[in-house]
Amino acid sequence: MEFTLKSIQDAHEKYTGPDFPKLFKAFKDMGMISNEVNIQHGTSVYTNTNDQTITAEGVKVSHPIADTSNTDEVKDILKRHQAGQTEFPTFCEEMAQAGIYKWYIDINDGTCSYIDLKQQTIVSEQIPQ
Template sequence: MFTIEAIKAAHAKVKSGADFPAYIRDLKNLGVGYYETWVTDGHTDYYGAGEEKQVAVAQYGPLDIAATANVTAFAQRLREHQQGATDYLTFCGHCAEHGVEKWVVCLDKMTCTYYDTAGNELLQEKVPDVMV
């Protein structure tokens, strides 16, 4: 069973989007199957085997999510973040600005999917291969 403390320790190593693959490796090793991060306040729900669920508290004050998504602009901001050009809080602000309500990372499928406020899939990408 994983804990929020162990997840926080793994997350503490993340300085930019470039560190994301190593973070995913650490979560897989802890037993996380998938997680949902909510842009409005940065809280994350982590799910493991069976009914296992851990909820990490909000990371920042509430952000207003744009009612209309701009997938093209968001994709550009995502690329910048993945290249290490922005920190996490800046990236979350860009998500809100471009209509992203949450993202879901599935560690079994190795996908990260971004959704708007209506639950529509905006963008899905493969998580880069990591050594497990």
């Protein structure tokens, strides 16, 4: 799989919520090393092993990001989304209300970290591979 915007978009269409580990694998197969999703600005930045980046328009939340993050709420939102109970735009809105403005996927470490406005990692999860 090539590291192109089209390949990335195709992978996002194919794999959602419960299929996140498959999306992660597709990203890895493209040579991607990281993905940063910023729901406050509505951008996603993808970086590959050659330090090439692709910036794409993503979901921009309509609610302001909560000033205070809530770890238990973030974990509950993640659990419901990973079980397929919410669509991605709803997931993003709920994360904003729980104080998360971006998440960072480290492909090499196999982690996804959810970050608040104070630049603190609120939840970091290992991605099943």
